Amino acid sequence: MDEACDLKVRVNGRHTLLLHQSVVCAFSGRLRAMAAREKKAKGRGRKEALVSIELDGFPGGGEGFELVARFCYGDGRLPPLRPADVPLLHCAAAFLEMTEEVRAGNLLAQAEAFVDDGLCYWTWADVLAAVKSCESFAAYASGLQEKLLSALFSRTDAGGETPKSNCSSSSTCSSSSQETVGGRPSSAAKTPESVKPSCLSGGREWWFDDVASLSPPTLEKAMKVLGCHGADNKNLTLTRFLLHYLRCTATLRKANDSGGSILAGLADTAVHGVALAGGGGAFSCRGLFSALRTVSAAGLSRECRRKLETLVGRMLDQATLDDLLVSGxxxxxxxxxxxxxxxRVFVSSVEEAGSPSSSQRMRKAGRLVDKYLAEISPDQGLRVSRFLAVAESLPDSARDCYDGVYRALDIYLESHAELTVEERATLCRCLNYEKLTLEACKDLARNRLIPPRIAVQALSLQRPPDALKNPLSSPTPKRVVPDDEKEKEVLRLNLRRMQGRVAELEMVCKEMRGQMKLSPRAAAKGNKALAGRGLPWMC
Structure with a gap:
């Protein structure tokens, strides 16, 4: 073209292109209107005058505008394209108003035809690349993005094979594809053999990792397109994918507030799917705990949290100690x-059920809670009230033996040496002394961290050894004790001896408090007299 360029276009303040008005404005209604306004504002009536236009917010930047210019200078023929270029070209055409009203066979119509006629022959990688390309300018590619997302997820149902149902006829699609790309047929290769429908470890499908590379807004739109967003989610496979996706992208919640809010919505969607499938036994107890950790990290509504915790709580007797150790x-x-x-959910559900296995399930949960207590006892941030709340969260019938609770209590007292005598006595409230074995009761009596009056009370309520079985100890053959009565008599004598020593200690304390009121000299004499007596020993 011999004519001088008479149109200067600056794209997004970074790229400048010199073009011909007669060529570009023939296809773009927006550039035509902007050039006319510029001429009128500056009073430039001469045809040779250079017109400058500022294009801000142009999708695709200089690269996108260059593709548009190549289309215009090619007399309305599409340049060779990759599937990933189509969203960019489509959005640029929509921004510049390159519609059929401006000129027949314009860029927007050809870009849509490129997708409609050739999409069925794109590979899985082509469709995924096109979907990712839409993320940069989703505001201008809403309709195209929905079409690509539908095609992407339809490939998952088809198992990676090319879905023929998307084309009216293979011959028409093939010929249209060749004409649109300018003599070069689009990629008609099928998905590789490595991408076949197979369930990977952890219930993952072959496409989980690929689709997990999409941004949260794109995935949210995909769920809406598929009709599985929020409470409408009834798809087990999509639910498993959402949990996988949330595990991969949970860090976005801290880095981006908007992304975090979208992730919270996706977490709610996953919970609705889990709740629907959980009733049918699709998730094990460990799977539910894993889902709870995942959605909690992403953030979710209070209603969905309550729904998921109800599912988990009803299966608490099937949980392990590792399941309960959730970070605070x-x-x-x-x-x-x-x-x-x-x-609380477990106890309520078991009491409502009232089945013959309720007592067995309750005892199993009791053993689990005792292990949990022993594990969290060394935590310096665990208050006395919290320890008691966990220990007393189960009814007394859930434990045949309280040795596990006593061991957890002993660990807690060792780890919290700063506790007062009153706090230690309060902690012992969670023990049922009648359900302590003889060995545990003897250890309690010798424990220097247990207040003496608690030890006396525990020994006084001790039951005969044969009346209590310790379920935490390994099963051993029953041993016949011929002198059982003699052992109980010794225990009663020790109890009376301890009570006498406690009374003697109280008398000594009273004498010492009385001497504090005397004169220093009298107090000194009293102390000298008491020095020869000595204090009683506690066992």
């Missing part, structure tokens, strides 16, 4: 509040 948000190493809520 603050104030402690572990999330004790979560475990207490789960225990």
């Amino acid at each position: 948000d603050g104030g402690g190493v572990y999330d004790v509040s979560l475990v207490m809520r789960l225990v």
Whole structure:
């Protein structure tokens, strides 16, 4: 073209192109209107005058405008394209108003035809690349993005094979594709053999990792396009994918507030799917705990949290200690509040069921809670009230033996040496002394961290050894004790001896308090007299 360029276009303040008005404005209604306004504003009536236009917010930047210019200078023929270029070209055409009203066979119509006629022959990688390309300018490619997302997820149902149902006829699609790309047929290769429908480890499908590379807004739109967003989610496979996706992208919640809010919506969608499938046994107890950890990290609504915790709590007797060790948000190493809520749900569900296996399930949960207590006891952030709340969250019938609770209590006292005597006595409230074995009761009596009056009370309520079985100890053959009565008599004598020593200690304390009121000289004499007596020993 011999004519001088009479149109100067500056794209997004970074790229400048010199073009011909007669060529570009023939296809773009927006550039035609902007050039006319510029001429009128500056009074430039001469045809040779250079017109300058500023294009801000142009999708695709200089690269996108260059593709548009190549289309215009090619007399309305599409340049060779990759599937990933189509969203960019489509959005640029929509921005510049390159519609059929401006000129027949314009860029927008050809870009849509490129997708409609050739999409069925794109590979899985082509469709995925096109979907990712839409993320940069989703505001201008809403309709195209929905079409590509539908095609992408239809490939998952088809198992990676090319879905023929998307084309009216293979011959028409093939010929249209060749004409649109300018003599070069689009990629008609099928998905590779490595991408076949197979369930990977952890219930993952072959496409999970690929689709997990999409941004949260794109995935949210995909769920809406598929009709599986929020409470409408009834698809088990998509639910498993959402949990996989949330595990991969949970860090976005801290880095981006908007992305975090979208992730919270996706977490709610996943919970609705889990709740629907959980009733049918699609998720094990460990799977539910894993889902709870995942959605909690992404953030979810209070209603969905309550729904998921109800599912988990009803299966608490099937949980393991590792399942309960959930990290706390603050104030402690572990999330004790979560475990207490789960225990409340479990107790309520078992009591409502009233089945013959209820007592067995309750005892199993009791052993689990005792192990959990022993594990969290060293936590310096665990308050006395929280320890008691966990220990007393189960009814007394859930434990045949309280040795596990006593061991957890002993660990807690060793780890919290700063506790007062009153606090130690309060902690012992969670023990049922009648359900302590003889060995545990003897250890309690010798424990220097247990207040003496608690030890006396425990020994006084001790039951005969044969009346109590310790379920935590390994099963051993029953041993016949011929002198059982003699052992009980010795225990009663020790109890009376301890009570006498406690009374003697109280008398000595009273004498010492009385001497504090005397003169220093009299107090000194009194102390000298008491020095020869000595204090009684506690066993």
